[in-house]
Every structure is written in structure tokens, then in C-alpha cells.
Amino acid sequence: xxxxxxxxxxxxxxxxxxxxxxxxxxxxxxxxxxxxxxxxxxxxxxxxxxxxxxxxxxxxxxxxxxxxxxxxxxxxxxxxxxxxxxxxxxxxxxxxxxxxxxxxxxxxxxxxxxxxxxxxxxxxxxxxxxxxxxxxxxxxxxxxxxxxxxxxxxxxxxxxxxxxxxxxxxxxxxxxxxxxxxxxxxxxxxxxxxxxxxxxxxxxxxxxxxxxxxxxxxxxxxxxxxxxxxxxxxxxxxxxxxxxxxxxxxxxxxxxxxxxxxxxxxxxxxxxxxxxxxxxxxxxxxxxxxxxxxxxxxxxxxxxxxxxxxxxxxxxxxxxxxxxxxxxxxxxxxxxxxxxxxxxxxxxx
Amino acid sequence: xxxxxxxxxxxxxxxxxxxxxxxxxxxxxxxxxxxxxxxxxxxxxxxxxxxxxxxxxxxxxxxxxxxxxxxxxxxxxxxxxxxxxxxxxxxxxxxxxxxxxxxxxxxxxxxxxxxxxxxxxxxxxxxxxxxxxxxxxxxxxxxxxxxxxxxxxxxxxxxxxxxxxxxxxxxxxxxxxxxxxxxxxxxxxxxxxxxxxxxxxxxxxxxxxxxxxxxxxxxxxxxxxxxxxxxxxxxxxxxxxxxxxxxxxxxxxxxxxxxxxxxxxxxxxxxxxxxxxxxxx
Numbered sequence: 001x002x003x004x005x006x007x008x009x010x011x012x013x014x015x016x017x018x019x020x021x022x023x024x025x026x027x028x029x030x031x032x033x034x035x036x037x038x039x040x041x042x043x044x045x046x047x048x049x050x051x052x053x054x055x056x057x058x059x060x061x062x063x064x065x066x067x068x069x070x071x072x073x074x075x076x077x078x079x080x081x082x083x084x085x086x087x088x089x090x091x092x093x094x095x096x097x098x099x100x101x102x103x104x105x106x107x108x109x110x111x112x113x114x115x116x117x118x119x120x121x122x123x124x125x126x127x128x129x130x131x132x133x134x135x136x137x138x139x140x141x142x143x144x145x146x147x148x149x150x151x152x153x154x155x156x157x158x159x160x161x162x163x164x165x166x167x168x169x170x171x172x173x174x175x176x177x178x179x180x181x182x183x184x185x186x187x188x189x190x191x192x193x194x195x196x197x198x199x200x201x202x203x204x205x206x207x208x209x210x211x212x213x214x215x216x217x218x219x220x221x222x223x224x225x226x227x228x229x230x231x232x233x234x235x236x237x238x239x240x241x242x243x244x245x246x247x248x249x250x251x252x253x254x255x256x257x258x259x260x261x262x263x264x265x266x267x268x269x270x271x272x273x274x275x276x277x278x279x280x281x282x283x284x285x286x287x288x289x290x291x292x293x294x295x296x297x298x299x300x301x302x303x304x305x306x307x308x309x310x311x312x313x314x315x316x317x318x319x320x321x322x323x324x325x326x327x328x329x330x331x332x333x334x335x336x337x338x339x340x341x342x343x344x345x346x347x348x349x
Numbered sequence: 350x351x352x353x354x355x356x357x358x359x360x361x362x363x364x365x366x367x368x369x370x371x372x373x374x375x376x377x378x379x380x381x382x383x384x385x386x387x388x389x390x391x392x393x394x395x396x397x398x399x400x401x402x403x404x405x406x407x408x409x410x411x412x413x414x415x416x417x418x419x420x421x422x423x424x425x426x427x428x429x430x431x432x433x434x435x436x437x438x439x440x441x442x443x444x445x446x447x448x449x450x451x452x453x454x455x456x457x458x459x460x461x462x463x464x465x466x467x468x469x470x471x472x473x474x475x476x477x478x479x480x481x482x483x484x485x486x487x488x489x490x491x492x493x494x495x496x497x498x499x500x501x502x503x504x505x506x507x508x509x510x511x512x513x514x515x516x517x518x519x520x521x522x523x524x525x526x527x528x529x530x531x532x533x534x535x536x537x538x539x540x541x542x543x544x545x546x547x548x549x550x551x552x553x554x555x556x557x558x559x560x561x562x563x564x565x566x567x568x569x570x571x572x573x574x575x576x577x578x579x580x581x582x583x584x585x586x587x588x589x590x591x592x593x594x595x596x597x598x599x600x601x602x603x604x605x606x607x608x609x610x611x612x613x614x615x616x617x618x619x620x621x622x623x624x625x626x627x628x629x630x
Contacts (some may be wrong), residue, residue: 047460069355074399077380078442080401113539114594114610115354223626252597256589265402267355272597282430282588283406286561288601288627297626298600300585307603307624 004169008192011048011164018043018141020180026061027092028054038091046092052104052136053095053320057248059102061091062121064188064291066270069117069255083266087120090177092128096147096154096249097139097320098343099129101248101288103153107313108251130165133199138321140184140209140334145317147307149200159196166196208274209324211334213304213315215341221306225340227293234296234337236329241273243332245321252279274299300336354593356382357399357444363419363440368505372470373435374411382440385418391452393479393584393612395428397592398422399444403433405609409558410448414483423473423505426506449592450611451567453478455489461554461580464493464546466567468539469561472496473504474584474611475558486518493520493546496498497539499562500572501525501532520546539563540570550575557583558621563629568615585629601629 018025027046028036035050067081092103102122108119124136132139132148141147150157155174158165166188169175178185188196219225244250254272259265270280275295281287289295302308303316311318323332364376379385389538390410391483394592399405406428412421426435437443455478463482465475475494482489494513498504504523513519522542524535535542539559553576557567564583571581587599587606604610613621618629 080356082356161483257402259402280588
């Protein structure tokens with residue numbers, strides 16, 4: 001991609017810009033309870049500023065909770081027909097953490113053998129993100145290289161400058177979106193650019209949660225986390241699966257066949273959670289992780305082990321804070337990382 | 350691989366052979382020439398077997414594979430998909446994805462003494478390599494097979510075992526955990542069978558397949574006998590769903606048994622255990 005100078009888009013022309021894309025657009029829409037959810041909706045319904053990220057990540061568009069892989073019919077010769085659920089669309093107002101998650105998922109599903117089910121869907125989605133001037137109360141992307149502003153990974157990154165957005169192009173597809181917007185976009189002034197840098201700088205100071213990921217990675221990978229600590233943390237897990245289902249970069253799924261009558265049906269995948277006892281249980285009854293502690297360790301091993309980091313290109317957390325909101329037991333990512341980090345201090349005390 | 354990772358190809362069930370009260374061998378042939386052309390399994394690889402409307406299970410390929418395209422899978426009825434498989438009849442069509450996973454390294458066995466150690470339903474995946482070696486007498490002149498099952502009734506490939514018994518290239522020893530009327534053979538764990546053989550263990554390469562607990566103790570025995578760590582080759586067993594390293598269920602540490610395995614050397618097993626702190630066997 002050729003480098004592009006930043007542009008500006010007046011907020012009052014944002015709906016017009018989105019309409020100019022001429023594709024379905026998912027964006028933050030009010031749930032009516034002071035929160036937003038990402039929904040495919042008319043651009044006029046979308047909230048342009050001041051919203052805290054949704055409870056469910058918009059990575060659900062390329063990777064839904066439940067998805068049909070193929071359908072079968074057994075009238076005579078059985079037939080398996082792949083189900084294409086991909087949609088050319090845009091996600092508007094996606095937050096930096098979720099853009100980071102989106103790119104992580106692309107990397108994950110691209111590992112050989114590449115999975116076209118996800119990759120096809122992801123490749124058809126234009127990401128128009130809005131950088132976070134104001135982090136939410138559970139956010140800690142600043143600790144996870146997941147935001148609050150992005151240097152890459154987006155197609156378009158918008159920054160809220162009050163009456164207008166700074167419009168940064170991050171890909172050829174983003175450039176195409178800018179071309180469609182045409183005269184709505186103006187070259188950004190020096191002041192606009194400086195303002196963006198200052199907002200990015202100021203946002204870094206507004207986080208309430210700190211999670212020392214590198215320390216977590218070091219101690220976990222070198223196996224310096226005591227069993228007693230795992231046991232103490234796991235004791236608080238109620239095995240609800242909430243952390244995995246809200247996590248934008250959890251990838252595990254279960255597969256099941258559903259019958260539609262005698263001779264037709266479908267194979268579906270549903271996002272799964274490694275904290276469930278049945279997750280690794282075999283038909284023979286053998287279960288390599290029969291106890292909650294081993295499953296809890298497994299979850300954080302996947303998120304924090306250096307071996308996974310090497311394989312996946314980054315560690316398994318973007319700092320979106322959704323597990324902080326979801327976990328009843330208070331054993332979310334920053335809580336666990338901080339417990340691992342302060343373990344020695346506690347032992348010495 | 351098919352272009353779509355999860356869509357199976359069709360095979361026709363040519364023959365169904367009852368092995369034990371709960372185990373059958375299915376001989377399968379491809380319905381479409383294109384799928385047949387793509388299918389080039391190596392010994393030790395597995396397939397995902399689909400019964401539409403019921404589900405999919407990973408099953409090791411239990412025979413060598415030639416140009417005729419025909420291959421065997423041996424399946425114990427343990428869950429709902431395997432029970433549905435047992436209810437099929439010759440002529441029925443089922444779905445197959447594969448071949449999947451890595452395979453047994455066989456080049457390292459040239460000039461060494463191959464010892465197969467099988468527990469129960471662990472014999473079928475090893476059979477793919479046994480057939481492979483038997484077809485190449487120049488490279489693999491002699492092999493040893495140690496096979497343990499729960500009871501005499503649980504032994505699979507009973508007719509083939511008789512042929513192997515009579516084959517001068519094969520040193521076969523069979524044992525059962527619990528004897529039965531008419532059984533005059535060995536009784537005891539498969540590890541007991543090492544007392545029946547006395548190879549130069551430094552020159553051995555061993556291929557192990559069976560339930561996790563059996564693998565664990567066979568590896569301990571092989572180490573004790575002096576088999577080099579790089580020459581202990583074992584399958585690892587985990588619950589696989591997708592078979593292509595995506596669904597996460599079969600992970601041990603950061604490895605996926607379905608794509609990084611199912612075949613690992615003891616060196617790899619040990620490294621994995623050190624990395625993740627979980628016992629891979």
C-alpha cells in the first residue's frame with residue numbers, strides 16, 4: 001500500500017460516508033440500556049462517539065457463536081454442500097482491541113491448513129475503527145499492544161476530533177473507501193495531526209487497570225507459578241465459560257450435527273470453552289484435564305505461554321476487558337496476571 | 350485436502366468384519382475418482398469419519414494403502430458416532446476427510462530392529478506400518494510385535510494374528526490382562542512381554558500405540574531397557590474434533606495432536622511436558 005496522508009471527515013457527513021460504501025454496515029447501535037451492540041443497521045442509527053465497547057465483540061461477524069459449516073441431504077446418494085455465510089460488509093466504529101483481535105484470528109486461521117471458512121468471511125469485511133480517546137473502566141489494551149490507538153491493522157482508523165474525525169488509511173481497501181467518500185474528505189491540517197497525537201498520548205494516562213503481561217508470560221513460561229496459586233485462583237472459577245465466549249481471540253469450537261427432518265441436516269460449529277469438564281473428555285471416559293485446576297492452568301497457558309506467542313505472533317490477550325466484566329469469580333486476565341506477578345511478594349510477606 | 354477443510358468426501362463401505370463384541374473393521378473405497386486421487390496416506394495418519402446427522406470421529410487408518418484406493422478402519426463402538434458406524438451395512442456411504450496428521454517415521458527403522466507395542470485398539474494404527482514394512486522385506490527383514498488386550502475376546506485381527514504367528518519375519522507375542530477358558534497364551538500387562546524377547550535394545554526402534562496409561566508405562570519400560578529416546582516413537586491420544594488444528598480440543602501445550610501429531614518421539618514428548626507442565630501420556 002502506498003502511504004497516505006491523513007484526512008478529515010466532518011461528523012455530520014459520516015452517515016453519508018458510510019452510505020457511499022454501498023455495502024451492509026455493522027456498527028455500534030444503542031441497546032437502550034446505556035450500552036451499544038454491533039448490529040447491521042442503517043448508518044443513521046449508529047452512535048458516532050462516546051460509547052464504551054460492546055459486551056460481545058464484533059469479531060462475531062466473521063466468527064459467530066454458532067455457524068453452519070455444511071448441509072447434507074441423504075435422498076439417495078448423500079451430499080455435503082458447504083455453506084457460505086460470508087458477507088461483503090463493513091464494521092464501523094470497531095475499537096482498536098477488536099481490530100487487533102480480528103488480525104490475530106486471521107493469523108490463527110491462516111496457519112496451514114488454512115481455514116477458508118473464516119478467512120473468506122474476514123477478507124470481505126472492511127474495518128473502519130474509531131480510536132479510543134476515553135478507555136472504558138475495564139479496559140487495559142495499553143498493556144497488551146491492543147490500543148487505545150493503532151498504528152496499523154485497520155483499513156480506516158478514525159479519531160474523534162470533536163466536530164470531525166481524523167481519517168487515517170491503513171490498507172488498499174481503506175484507500176478505496178476514501179476514494180468513494182471523495183469530496184467529503186479534506187486533507188488534515190498540521191493542527192489536526194498534532195491533536196491526534198496529543199489525544200493518543202492523553203488516552204494512555206486514563207487507564208484504571210494495569211496488567212503486567214510480560215511478567216505473566218515470563219513466570220508462566222518458565223513454570224514459576226506455584227500449584228497452590230493455580231488452585232487458589234481456580235477455586236474462584238464457576239466454569240460458566242463466560243471468559244471464553246466474550247474473548248475476541250478465543251478460537252476453540254465444538255462441532256455437532258443437527259437434523260432437519262429424516263434425510264437433511266447440517267453440521268455446525270459452536271464456540272467452546274476449555275474450562276468445561278467435557279471439553280477434552282473422550283468417548284472412552286479418559287480426560288486429560290479432569291479437574292478444574294488443570295483446565296484453569298490450560299486457559300492461561302494458551303493465553304500467556306511464550307510458545308504460543310511464538311506460534312501466533314502475539315500473546316493471547318488484546319486487553320478489551322470483557323473477561324473483567326464477565327467473570328463472576330474475579331479471576332479475569334488482569335487479576336490472574338497480577339496474582340502471578342505479586343506471588344513472590346505475598347510469599348515473602 | 351479438499352478445498353473446504355470441513356467437507357468430507359464419500360466412501361462406500363465394501364466390507365464389514367466383526368473383530369470383537371464391540372469392534373468392527375470397515376473396508377472402504379472411494380466413490381469419486383478425484384477424491385481417490387487426492388488421498389495419499391502415509392502409515393500412522395488418520396481420517397475423520399462422518400456419519401451425517403450424527404457426527405464425526407477421528408480414526409487411524411488401519412491398513413497399507415495402494416493404488417486400488419481401498420483402506421481399512423477398525424472402530425470400537427464407544428460413543429454415539431462409532432455406534433452409528435457399527436449400525437451401517439456394506440454398500441452404505443459415509444464421509445471421510447483426510448489423510449490427516451503426521452505419520453510414523455519408517456526410514457529410521459532401516460538397519461534397526463523394529464518393535465511394535467500395541468495395547469487394545471492401538472494395534473490398528475500400527476497395522477498400517479506393519480503392512481508397509483512387510484511389503485518391503487529388503488528394507489525391513491524382521492519385525493517384533495508385542496500386543497496386549499484385556500481378554501482373549503478383545504483381540505482384533507484374530508486370523509491375521511495366526512498368519513503373523515506363522516510368518517518367519519515376524520516375532521509375535523500376545524498377552525491378555527485376564528485369561529479365559531481355552532486361553533493358553535500369556536496373561537499379564539503388555540510390558541511383561543519384553544521378558545520374552547532379548548534384542549540389542551540400543552539398536553531397537555519402537556512404535557507404541559494404545560491407551561494413555563499403557564503408553565506411559567511402555568515408554569518407562571523402553572527407557573529402562575536402554576532404547577534411545579529418539580527411537581521411542583509413540584502416538585498420543587487426545588480428543589480431536591476438527592482434525593486440522595483449529596478447534597483446540599486436542600492441544601497439549603502449544604501442540605495439536607491432530608496436526609503436530611498424532612506421532613511423537615519420546616524426545617518431543619519430554620520437551621512438551623517440560624514446556625506445558627502437563628503429562629502428555
